[in-house]
Amino acid sequence: MHLNDLPTPCALVDLDRLERNATRMADRAHALGVRLRPHVKTHKCVEAARIQTRSHFGGITVSTLAEARGFAEAGFRDITYAVPIAPQKLTEVVEINSRIDRLSVLVDHMVTISAIEEKARSHAIVLPVWLKIDCGLHRAGVDPESAAALALATRLQNSVDIDFRGVLTHAGQSYDAVDREGALAAALEEHAVTLAFLERLAKANVHVPETSIGSTPTASAVENLDGIDEIRPGNYAFFDVFQNAIGSCTLGDVAFSVLAAVVSVHPEEQRAVIDAGALALSKDPGPTHVDPDCGFGRIVTIEDQHPLPGLRLTSVSQEHGEIEGPGTAALRPGTQLRVLPNHSCLAAACFGNYQVIRGTEVVDEWRPLRGW
Amino acid sequence: MHLNDLPTPCALVDLDRLERNATRMADRAHALGVRLRPHVKTHKCVEAARIQTRSHFGGITVSTLAEARGFAEAGFRDITYAVPIAPQKLTEVVEINSRIDRLSVLVDHMVTISAIEEKARSHAIVLPVWLKIDCGLHRAGVDPESAAALALATRLQNSVDIDFRGVLTHAGQSYDAVDREGALAAALEEHAVTLAFLERLAKANVHVPETSIGSTPTASAVENLDGIDEIRPGNYAFFDVFQNAIGSCTLGDVAFSVLAAVVSVHPEEQRAVIDAGALALSKDPGPTHVDPDCGFGRIVTIEDQHPLPGLRLTSVSQEHGEIEGPGTAALRPGTQLRVLPNHSCLAAACFGNYQVIRGTEVVDEWRPLRGW
Numbered sequence: 256m257h258l259n260d261l262p263t264p265c266a267l268v269d270l271d272r273l274e275r276n277a278t279r280m281a282d283r284a285h286a287l288g289v290r291l292r293p294h295v296k297t298h299k300c301v302e303a304a305r306i307q308t309r310s311h312f313g314g315i316t317v318s319t320l321a322e323a324r325g326f327a328e329a330g331f332r333d334i335t336y337a338v339p340i341a342p343q344k345l346t347e348v349v350e351i352n353s354r355i356d357r358l359s360v361l362v363d364h365m366v367t368i369s370a371i372e373e374k375a376r377s378h379a380i381v382l383p384v385w386l387k388i389d390c391g392l393h394r395a396g397v398d399p400e401s402a403a404a405l406a407l408a409t410r411l412q413n414s415v416d417i418d419f420r421g422v423l424t425h426a427g428q429s430y431d432a433v434d435r436e437g438a439l440a441a442a443l444e445e446h447a448v449t450l451a452f453l454e455r456l457a458k459a460n461v462h463v464p465e466t467s468i469g470s471t472p473t474a475s476a477v478e479n480l481d482g483i484d485e486i487r488p489g490n491y492a493f494f495d496v497f498q499n500a501i502g503s504c505t506l507g508d509v510a511f512s513v514l515a516a517v518v519s520v521h522p523e524e525q526r527a528v529i530d531a532g533a534l535a536l537s538k539d540p541g542p543t544h545v546d547p548d549c550g551f552g553r554i555v556t557i558e559d560q561h562p563l564p565g566l567r568l569t570s571v572s573q574e575h576g577e578i579e580g581p582g583t584a585a586l587r588p589g590t591q592l593r594v595l596p597n598h599s600c601l602a603a604a605c606f607g608n609y610q611v612i613r614g615t616e617v618v619d620e621w622r623p624l625r626g627w
Numbered sequence: 628m629h630l631n632d633l634p635t636p637c638a639l640v641d642l643d644r645l646e647r648n649a650t651r652m653a654d655r656a657h658a659l660g661v662r663l664r665p666h667v668k669t670h671k672c673v674e675a676a677r678i679q680t681r682s683h684f685g686g687i688t689v690s691t692l693a694e695a696r697g698f699a700e701a702g703f704r705d706i707t708y709a710v711p712i713a714p715q716k717l718t719e720v721v722e723i724n725s726r727i728d729r730l731s732v733l734v735d736h737m738v739t740i741s742a743i744e745e746k747a748r749s750h751a752i753v754l755p756v757w758l759k760i761d762c763g764l765h766r767a768g769v770d771p772e773s774a775a776a777l778a779l780a781t782r783l784q785n786s787v788d789i790d791f792r793g794v795l796t797h798a799g800q801s802y803d804a805v806d807r808e809g810a811l812a813a814a815l816e817e818h819a820v821t822l823a824f825l826e827r828l829a830k831a832n833v834h835v836p837e838t839s840i841g842s843t844p845t846a847s848a849v850e851n852l853d854g855i856d857e858i859r860p861g862n863y864a865f866f867d868v869f870q871n872a873i874g875s876c877t878l879g880d881v882a883f884s885v886l887a888a889v890v891s892v893h894p895e896e897q898r899a900v901i902d903a904g905a906l907a908l909s910k911d912p913g914p915t916h917v918d919p920d921c922g923f924g925r926i927v928t929i930e931d932q933h934p935l936p937g938l939r940l941t942s943v944s945q946e947h948g949e950i951e952g953p954g955t956a957a958l959r960p961g962t963q964l965r966v967l968p969n970h971s972c973l974a975a976a977c978f979g980n981y982q983v984i985r986g987t988e989v990v991d992e993w994r995p996l997r998g999w
Contacts (some may be wrong), residue, residue, distance in 0.1 A: 259916075262715075262716070263715070263999070264999060265999075298946060318945060319946060320944045325724070338890060338902065338946050338947065339890040339900070339960065340890065341635065341888040341889070341890050341902055341961050342959060342960060343634075343635070343888060343961055343962040344634070344888075358785075364891065364957050364959075364960045366961070367961075370960075370961070387891075393893075393896070393898070394891075394900060394944070394949060394972050395890065395891035395900050395947065396891070398893075406892065423913045427944070516713040516715060516716075517713070518710060518711040518712070518713050518767065519711045519735050519736065519767035519768070520736060521765075521770075524765070526765070527768060528711070528767045530713055533909070533911070533973055534973070535908070538911050538912060539654060539910050539912040539972065540910070540912075548851055549781075570797070572766070573668060573690060573766065573972055573973065573976075574690045576666070577766060587736075587738050588711065588713060588714060588736050588739045588742075589714040589715055589738070589739075590711050600945055601905055601906070601910065601945065604906050606998070607998050609996060625979060626636075627634065627635070627902075627909075
């Protein structure tokens with residue numbers, strides 16, 4: 256089938272681009288001397304994760320227990336759930352962990368460690384746990400310079416109920432960068448904070464088995480990862496308008512897009528409406544810190560994904576995407592357009608299936624995992 | 628089951644509040660002398676639509692063909708698809724229309740009318756069509772003062788392939804209101820523009836069978852609808868933080884919320900993180916024109932939905948919701964919180980099922996329709 260024949264709105268995954276993005280990051284990880292544990296939250300899709308892990312050890316990172324469950328069922332055996340674990344989720348963690356080599360969880364609080372120990376003891380097992388530190392994002396993670404960080408690491412090392420996997424962080428502040436240099440600065444911070452914490456722990460006789468860092472912007476920019484064991488970028492599988500704006504990729508690298516159809520045209524006011532709104536593209540505002548007029552996605556040609564600068568997607572409501580610009584003069588009800596989303600992770604999560612294309616031919620359909 | 632025992636994040640529908648909201652709007656419509664054709668895009672759920680249509684004629688409004696398909700299968704027989712129809716969707720429209728009394732579509736362009744006529748002729752049927760006019764939102768709909776509007780209405784009236792249902796509009800500009808007075812102004816505009824267009828059409832000997840208007844803000848504010856046949860509010864089933872900010876409801880009326888669990892706490896910085904992020908609440912920025920600090924939802928008590936002003940949901944990323952405020956001192960990993968979303972239509976669409984509660988007891992589970 257030609258992609259023009261697909262119903263709209265629909266999600267397109269460009270397999271050539273996905274494979275190219277995956278190979279490039281896998282090669283980067285090899286060159287940097289680190290393992291690649293891709294974050295699969297961007298696509299939540301077994302087929303894409305298999306492509307991403309091709310030349311690496313097969314470990315993945317997930318953002319929900321639904322992903323952990325689904326990827327475990329599909330044969331992935333080493334999974335890190337990279338959101339600090341809520342104690343009430345431990346029953347399911349134990350269940351999934353028992354079926355694979357390892358479902359590792361993150362902690363940044365003593366209450367959670369106690370809950371994990373209690374759960375592990377009640378099942379007479381040992382649970383794999385990472386210590387999450389904050390390298391500057393100030394979201395989750397313990398401050399690595401705090402007394403609490405040292406106490407948590409010591410407790411994890413000494414716990415008989417816990418398999419202490421190591422120290423993990425995520426420089427999400429790289430998304431505040433305005434270019435590749437800014438992302439590199441975040442990468443250096445992520446790296447340096449981790450190494451400084453290792454040194455501090457070494458002085459306190461805490462041995463850290465492994466270190467895990469990374470995001471797509473930092474993993475794309477960094478040139479040296481001495482002392483680091485693995486990286487966990489995720490968005491690079493698809494990339495998006497945001498990653499392009501901060502220098503992680505070109506627009507030509509973006510492997511996820513949304514096919515839409517024009518439903519209303521008002522050429523006299525240089526306006527039109529497409530059938531892809533907030534439920535197909537998300538309401539992610541995009542890289543407004545780089546381009547205040549970025550709108551809600553970039554409109555590109557159907558055939559070869561070239562930007563159409565005469566069309567700007569200025570607003571989205573539930574099922575309407577509003578387009579402005581002189582390019583609207585060429586639109587009619589039914590005209591198809593292709594939109595590169597601001598944030599592919601959020602846009603992809605809108606869809607129950609992805610139409611997989613090579614060029615303009617639909618070659619497969621993939622079903623992402625959803626929910627929690 | 629008590630709602631505390633639900634896994635997080637999950638969607639809660641408060642049945643008492645939903646029924647109260649539904650009854651109030653149904654009674655308003657009766658008092659105003661109009662039919663109620665609720666827009667079901669907010670919940671996309673058969674059970675909720677049945678409650679909303681209890682004392683009315685049973686017609687509904689949908690935003691996708693997936694909703695049309697699903698509600699037709701569930702026994703709804705008079706459905707309006709309230710986004711201008713893309714010509715390539717007509718094959719499915721014909722199919723659904725053949726199984727119920729009427730699946731009506733919207734047009735605002737001659738190209739679309741021609742496509743409908745061609746499709747109707749090829750099946751030897753007549754298709755029900757509304758003319759969508761723009762009463763000030765400037766999204767879809769033809770300018771009712773334009774020559775095009777008159778030409779479209781004349782064509783619809785005279786077409787042997789089309790059952791001209793009437794004139795339809797939606798004052799979405801009511802969402803720019805800062806209070807109930809502003810919403811009332813939008814309602815008066817919606818009403819007046821429609822009546823003026825009817826008068827213009829009457830002079831041109833175009834008879835308009837019916838008129839359909841409405842949004843939750845305008846339907847909640849308006850006091851007279853002489854000359855109007857039906858209203859199509861939708862959000863009122865659930866309401867949300869936005870509707871509260873512009874005066875459509877109290878916070879106590881909000882019937883949809885998200886149950887979340889704390890996963891990370893940083894009391895020294897008055898910060899915490901919950902497991903409900905952009906994929907559970909959407910990234911809808913909320914009523915920033917009324918309250919620039921509204922954040923991404925309102926945190927309320929689990930038991931009785933009272934606001935907790937010491938906790939502000941300041942940021943959302945994919946699976947993290949970041950909370951700030953002095954109330955974080957009382958939080959621990961595992962603490963549950965309940966969040967009223969900024970925009971219930973977008974938040975509800977994140978979930979594959981709703982946990983239906985009366986008070987704090989889970990009494991049912993509903994499965995909304997998804998996709999297109």
